[in-house]
Amino acid sequence: xxxxxxxxxxxxxxxxxxxxxxxxxxxxxxxxxxxxxxxxxxxxxxxxxxxxxxxxxxxxxxxxxxxxxxxxxxxxxxxxxxxxxxxxxxxxxxxxxxxxxxxxxxxxxxxxxxxxxxxxxxxxxxxxxxxxxxxxxxxxxxxxxxxxxxxxxxxxxxxxxxxxxxxxxxxxxxxxxxxxxxxxxxxxxxxxxxxxxxxxxxxxxxxxxxxxxxxxxxxxxxxxxxxxxxxxxxxxxxxxxxxxxxxxxxxxxxxxxxxxxxxxxxxxxxxxxxxxxxxxxxxxxxxxxxxxxxxxxxxxxxxxxxxxxxxxxxxxxxxxxxxxxxxxxxxxxxxxxxxxxxxxxxxxxxxxxxxxxxxxxxxxxxxxxxxxxxxxxxxxxxxxxxxxxxxxxxxxxxxxxxxxxxxxxxxxxxxxxxxxxxxxxxxxxxxxxxxxxxxxxxxxxxxxxxxxxxxxxxxxxxxxxxxxxxxxxxxxxxxxxxxxxxxxxxxxxxxxxxxxxxxxxxxxxxxxxxxxxxxxxxx
Amino acid sequence: xxxxxxxxxxxxxxxxxxxxxxxxxxxxxxxxxxxxxxxxxxxxxxxxxxxxxxxxxxxxxxxxxxxxxxxxxxxxxxxxxxxxxxxxxxxxxxxxxxxxxxxxxxxxxxxxxxxxxxxxxxxxxxxxxxxxxxxxxxxxxxxxxxxxxxxxxxxxxxxxxxxxxxxxxxxxxxxxxxxxxxxxxxxxxxxxxxxxxxxxxxxxxxxxxxxxxxxxxxxxxxxxxxxxxxxxxxxxxxxxxxxxxxxxxxxxxxxxxxxxxxxxxxxxxxxxxxxxxxxxxxxxxxxxxxxxxxxxxxxxxxxxxxxxxxxxxxxxxxxxxxxxxxxxxxxxxxxxxxxxxxxxxxxxxxxxxxxxxxxxxxxxxxxxxxxxxxxx
Numbered sequence: 001x002x003x004x005x006x007x008x009x010x011x012x013x014x015x016x017x018x019x020x021x022x023x024x025x026x027x028x029x030x031x032x033x034x035x036x037x038x039x040x041x042x043x044x045x046x047x048x049x050x051x052x053x054x055x056x057x058x059x060x061x062x063x064x065x066x067x068x069x070x071x072x073x074x075x076x077x078x079x080x081x082x083x084x085x086x087x088x089x090x091x092x093x094x095x096x097x098x099x100x101x102x103x104x105x106x107x108x109x110x111x112x113x114x115x116x117x118x119x120x121x122x123x124x125x126x127x128x129x130x131x132x133x134x135x136x137x138x139x140x141x142x143x144x145x146x147x148x149x150x151x152x153x154x155x156x157x158x159x160x161x162x163x164x165x166x167x168x169x170x171x172x173x174x175x176x177x178x179x180x181x182x183x184x185x186x187x188x189x190x191x192x193x194x195x196x197x198x199x200x201x202x203x204x205x206x207x208x209x210x211x212x213x214x215x216x217x218x219x220x221x222x223x224x225x226x227x228x229x230x231x232x233x234x235x236x237x238x239x240x241x242x243x244x245x246x247x248x249x250x251x252x253x254x255x256x257x258x259x260x261x262x263x264x265x266x267x268x269x270x271x272x273x274x275x276x277x278x279x280x281x282x283x284x285x286x287x288x289x290x291x292x293x294x295x296x297x298x299x300x301x302x303x304x305x306x307x308x309x310x311x312x313x314x315x316x317x318x319x320x321x322x323x324x325x326x327x328x329x330x331x332x333x334x335x336x337x338x339x340x341x342x343x344x345x346x347x348x349x350x351x352x353x354x355x356x357x358x359x360x361x362x363x364x365x366x367x368x369x370x371x372x373x374x375x376x377x378x379x380x381x382x383x384x385x386x387x388x389x390x391x392x393x394x395x396x397x398x399x400x401x402x403x404x405x406x407x408x409x410x411x412x413x414x415x416x417x418x419x420x421x422x423x424x425x426x427x428x429x430x431x432x433x434x435x436x437x438x439x440x441x442x443x444x445x446x447x448x449x450x451x452x453x454x455x456x457x458x459x460x461x462x463x464x465x466x467x468x469x470x471x472x473x474x475x476x477x478x479x480x481x482x483x484x485x486x487x488x489x490x491x492x493x494x495x496x497x498x499x500x501x502x503x504x505x506x507x508x509x510x511x512x513x514x515x516x517x518x519x520x521x522x523x
Numbered sequence: 524x525x526x527x528x529x530x531x532x533x534x535x536x537x538x539x540x541x542x543x544x545x546x547x548x549x550x551x552x553x554x555x556x557x558x559x560x561x562x563x564x565x566x567x568x569x570x571x572x573x574x575x576x577x578x579x580x581x582x583x584x585x586x587x588x589x590x591x592x593x594x595x596x597x598x599x600x601x602x603x604x605x606x607x608x609x610x611x612x613x614x615x616x617x618x619x620x621x622x623x624x625x626x627x628x629x630x631x632x633x634x635x636x637x638x639x640x641x642x643x644x645x646x647x648x649x650x651x652x653x654x655x656x657x658x659x660x661x662x663x664x665x666x667x668x669x670x671x672x673x674x675x676x677x678x679x680x681x682x683x684x685x686x687x688x689x690x691x692x693x694x695x696x697x698x699x700x701x702x703x704x705x706x707x708x709x710x711x712x713x714x715x716x717x718x719x720x721x722x723x724x725x726x727x728x729x730x731x732x733x734x735x736x737x738x739x740x741x742x743x744x745x746x747x748x749x750x751x752x753x754x755x756x757x758x759x760x761x762x763x764x765x766x767x768x769x770x771x772x773x774x775x776x777x778x779x780x781x782x783x784x785x786x787x788x789x790x791x792x793x794x795x796x797x798x799x800x801x802x803x804x805x806x807x808x809x810x811x812x813x814x815x816x817x818x819x820x821x822x823x824x825x826x827x828x829x830x831x832x833x834x835x836x837x838x839x840x841x842x843x844x845x846x847x848x849x850x851x852x853x854x855x856x857x858x859x860x861x862x863x864x865x866x867x868x869x870x871x872x873x874x875x876x877x878x879x880x881x882x883x884x885x886x887x888x889x890x891x892x893x894x895x896x897x898x899x
Contacts (some may be wrong), residue, residue: 088596089599090599092597093599093600094552094555094559095555099555121596122595122706127596129706155597157594158595191595193552403846403847458595496641508589508706
């Protein structure tokens with residue numbers, strides 16, 4: 001029998017969940033995340049294999065979600081030195097690459113960029129021809145400056161990407177075939193600055209991503225698991241390990257998608273609101289027909305605008321470890337959180353800091369689910385005050401739930417996450433659903449995910465008819481999904497968005513297609 | 524005269540977003556370009572039309588075409604300036620200052636980039652007083668002024684000089700050229716004398732945007748009520764005192780693209796003092812008509828704008844979503860925008876509504892007959 005393991009490497013804990021082919025949970029474990037990611041994964045795998053008694057040989061798939069790459073960007077550390085080459089001159093000179101990046105991040109990746117001739121118009125005609133000598137000169141200059149990865153962007157590359165590929169060929173001659181090169185059309189859609197940022201970030205995290213991937217492979221080898229390995233990407237679907245090594249930037253926002261999908265799966269619902277209460281924050285999102293609803297605004301990462309697909313979330317800076325204070329009679333909850341120190345510094349554990357969890361335990365008078373918490377430490381806590389704290393959190397959550405709803409009328413609410421016991425059984429007028437394994441929603445979301453791909457491009461409707469443009473875009477999306485690891489037989493187009501460009505007498509249209517399929521089977 | 528530095532241009536664009544009345548497009552790229560130009564060449568002077576001598580030359584500059592193209596095809600950065608220089612050469616006269624035709628979006632930033640590069644002032648005025656969806660909806664057109672001669676330039680320094688008999692044919696040619704240029708063209712036109720400027724432009728719109736944007740930012744920084752701050756700022760300006768038309772939660776949004784324009788309707792269910800009532804706002808890129816329970820409460824050209832109830836951030840129609848808690852403000856427009864000739868160009872009937880324009884002050888006479896009260 002083919003079993004799957006879902007792994008979630010979070011900032012505080014690393015979780016692992018084993019599920020069978022019908023997605024029934026056979027085991028779930030949590031261990032603290034240490035500096036060595038490979039070691040954390042190994043310990044989580046070891047624990048879950050031991051406690052479930054599953055034979056490692058039965059594990060055929062492993063799906064991993066991780067925040068390592070995201071944290072590397074947010075903390076400007078372990079980043080590769082990169083060069084960014086933009087094609088489009090004489091257009092594209094007004095705002096240069098990296099212009100919008102914060103100084104610290106810019107310095108961390110080295111401030112190497114160039115804008116050269118090239119690029120195309122929206123209909124694919126040349127802005128100016130590519131000049132191989134000019135490009136080689138820039139690449140040699142980058143080499144002298146010691147770049148470790150290259151990002152290439154060209155104007156309207158989602159319409160025509162030949163120029164980016166041409167640069168890759170030239171760069172491989174100069175840097176060697178294994179050098180990390182990110183072409184912007186592979187990581188993003190329309191929007192030059194955002195797509196270029198995504199390509200640059202992808203190049204910058206190539207080292208961290210390689211470390212995480214190697215750590216994972218090493219952990220699997222040591223524990224005797226031979227499984228086909230996938231990473232979860234930003235929209236909650238999967239990509240192969242090979243793909244993830246090339247495009248790690250597509251994994252950096254996978255956490256929220258995984259918890260949304262995991263929660264929906266655990267509750268058996270395809271349309272619901274999910275409230276994920278963690279140690280530091282609470283994320284509220286919405287599932288529509290089995291997928292997280294995406295945000296209209298692009299994701300910003302370390303102040304850098306990207307063009308990623310990311311679930312539409314409302315995040316509250318309130319979690320189980322949030323510090324509670326009363327200043328001049330005003331109740332203040334968070335944003336400061338004890339995080340993983342809750343079980344040493346929290347009041348109930350004999351510490352000195354009063355947290356949301358202490359308020360909860362004082363009111364409930366019961367420490368089930370909170371090992372090590374001693375209620376006698378809370379005897380001086382006024383339960384009225386505790387209730388006030390919990391009530392304020394509930395009001396904030398209710399407001400966020402109202403805001404995230406997409407249409408009037410009741411919609412089921414699923415609560416998950418380690419801190420979710422803080423919430424009562426009713427939010428607004430709706431009885432909440434608290435599924436079994438609620439604290440493993442993230443790892444489970446990774447384990448059960450499908451594979452997807454998206455194509456977003458502008459077509460000039462003249463020589464090409466609208467129907468043909470639609471068909472070609474859909475074909476591209478299907479092909480992309482299969483190369484990302486989907487079973488060709490199950491892949492289908494799930495979303496087509498067609499937006500005519502305003503103020504253009506000659507018709508042009510932007511077509512966005514998303515295709516999804518089940519994982520290609522391992523025999 | 525007002526000095527426009529990096530902070531001022533950012534504030535000005537927040538204010539222009541309010542005058543955008545829900546449309547106007549995303550000014551992000553324009554803001555980056557203007558900030559870069561100011562960083563390189565120093566702050567820009569914003570001068571009142573009255574400071575311009577009667578015989579001096581003022582040139583309007585902006586883009587024409589699909590601003591969606593700009594998401595991908597970032598300009599070279601000197602296109603608009605090249606158009607202005609060419610027009611100066613063609614007319615044989617140096618410009619005293621430059622201006623925009625429209626408040627809101629990328630176009631409110633274009634003259635600032637040119638002004639920084641050319642060392643010229645920007646005129647504190649525009650030709651719409653807000654954002655409108657169609658090019659002929661300008662006060663210049665209302666006063667019979669010609670856009671021609673008009674220069675259109677692209678990033679390769681290709682350049683066309685257009686001379687036409689009327690603005691309609693000019694518009695037609697401009698559209699074709701912008702397509703040949705790749706979807707967007709940078710123009711310089713509406714060369715006015717100082718005298719024509721004083722007569723036919725809508726003055727103070729940029730300084731008003733600046734004050735409005737600054738008020739929004741400062742209120743947010745000081746954790747004060749942004750809506751109150753906006754009402755206070757409008758109450759002594761060329762615009763009228765803003766009125767809180769409604770507050771509530773968005774319960775429905777319909778959007779269709781018709782003839783290249785985003786058309787639709789937003790429905791809001793009332794909260795607090797508006798509990799039990801329903802607001803409907805019809806839009807075509809910009810918000811045009813507002814109804815409460817079927818009764819008209821605001822009409823174009825007066826400004827109808829949505830704000831996030833909690834943060835006070837202005838919300839364009841593209842960002843409105845089910846569930847948002849919003850405050851909807853109406854802002855009376857200056858008298859020059861409400862004349863009979865003006866209403867023939869941008870009144871409700873021009874957008875297909877069989878309605879007469881009624882000023883906000885008449886629709887809400889009880890509110891406007893009381894003196895404003897502000898918390899100190």
